[in-house]
Amino acid sequence: MPEKPIGQIMWRDLTVKDADQIKDFYSAVVGWKSQPVSMGDYDDFNMNLPESGETVAGVCHARGGNADLPAQWMMYVRVADAQTSVETVQKMGGAVLQGPRTMGEETYYVIRDPAGAVLTIFS
Known part of the structure; x- marks a missing residue:
């Protein structure tokens, strides 16, 4: 084990009202590549290193339990x-x-x- x-x-991770806008911000500023993660009715995002693709953070919508x-x-x-x-x-x-x-x-x-x-x- x-x-x-x-x-x-x-x-x-970061929880914000507009995760779509903020994931684009961090992609431009630090070079992360975003990958959608289905939350049912919407997507949150894994933020991945540009070369290896390793997931290092999340950007989430302030909805449901995260509101x-x-x-x-x-x-x-x-x-x-x-x-x-x-x-x-x-x-x-x-x-x-x-x-x-x-x-x-x-x-x-x-x-x-x-x-x-x-x-x-x-x-």
Whole structure:
């Protein structure tokens, strides 16, 4: 079974009102190539390195469960136990903005730290 590195940033994406426009912006500015990812009624986008095609980020529409997310780059960090981490967030003056939510076998929460920065933690 592959190791799941606790504390590592595992993913990053940006949720915005107009993902079509913003994916074109980042394609022009940093050279990423976009690839549509079907979300049913619309597409979000994987952003891929131009030479290898490796997916390095996502650009998503602020719709559905993402409608209330701030327009900022979101990092996703693996934790040992999301529920335990959420309890610590609350004890230390942070807040849970969303969650628990699941994707496959993963449970995740969007949290805000005491300084106002937003991060997703998952296990």
